[in-house]
Structure formats: structure tokens, C-alpha cells
Amino acid sequence: MDLQLDFVSSETLESKTKMEKISFIIEKIKENVILILEEALDPMEEAELIETTMREIDTEDFHGIEFYRIDHESSLRDKIAGYISGRKAGLTIVGPTRLIEAIKRGPDYISMFAKLDIPKSKSKKKTSKKKK
Numbered sequence: 001m002d003l004q005l006d007f008v009s010s011e012t013l014e015s016k017t018k019m020e021k022i023s024f025i026i027e028k029i030k031e032n033v034i035l036i037l038e039e040a041l042d043p044m045e046e047a048e049l050i051e052t053t054m055r056e057i058d059t060e061d062f063h064g065i066e067f068y069r070i071d072h073e074s075s076l077r078d079k080i081a082g083y084i085s086g087r088k089a090g091l092t093i094v095g096p097t098r099l100i101e102a103i104k105r106g107p108d109y110i111s112m113f114a115k116l117d118i119p120k121s122k123s124k125k126k127t128s129k130k131k132k
Contacts, residue, residue: 029096
């Protein structure tokens with residue numbers, strides 16, 4: 001299996017409503033894509049993402065998500081600028097549970113460990129029988 005990482009710009013995300021953003025993320029995750037979002041999701045978006053994921057979990061095809069948010073706002077000035085501009089500084093890494101083994105944060109780095117030997121979903125193995 002190939003590993004696909006999609007880097008999504010903040011401009012792409014800011015043109016979407018909260019629900020469009022959540023749907024976009026979940027559809028990509030269902031395609032076994034790991035997303036690197038240029039902006040951090042806010043706590044309400046994270047809560048909605050978790051809630052939507054829980055409703056859509058399927059034991060054969062969709063096992064859930066893993067995500068990690070990295071905030072870049074460190075000073076009061078950065079936080080005020082982010083509030084005024086509406087941009088959420090940081091990154092968000094989101095991927096399918098069956099693909100992401102672990103995300104670890106060190107003092108000056110982030111490591112993501114992914115599994116590449118994912119079995120194909122059972123629903124995609126449908127075969128049709130022809131009657132003679």
C-alpha cells in the first residue's frame with residue numbers, strides 16, 4: 001500500500017463552513033489519506049470532528065481517526081493577531097486510525113508512525129456471479 005499525505009492550505013479551509021470542513025476531512029480519511037492542515041482546528045471543530053467520526057464508524061471500512069494539533073501561538077501578541085485575523089496558527093495532522101500507529105511529540109519535533117500493510121476493506125471485494 002502506498003502512503004498518501006495531502007497538505008491542505010489554510011485558504012482552502014477558510015472558504016468552507018465548519019460542516020464542509022469536517023466532511024472534507026472525513027472523506028479524505030475514508031480514502032486512507034493522511035492530512036496535514038496548514039491551520040489548527042479550533043476546539044469546537046475538533047469536537048464536531050470527533051462526534052461525526054463516532055457516528056460514521058463502520059467496523060469493516062472506517063475505524064476512526066487520529067489527530068494531533070500543533071499550536072504556534074506563543075505570545076500574547078500572536079494570540080491577538082490570530083483573533084483579529086480569524087486565522088488559527090498551527091498545524092493539524094489527521095489520519096485514519098487503521099493507518100496511523102502513533103504520533104509523538106519531542107521538544108523540537110513531531111514524529112508520525114504509519115502502518116503500510118493495511119488489508120483491503122471487505123466491501124470492495126464484491127464479486128458478481130453470472131447465471132447461465
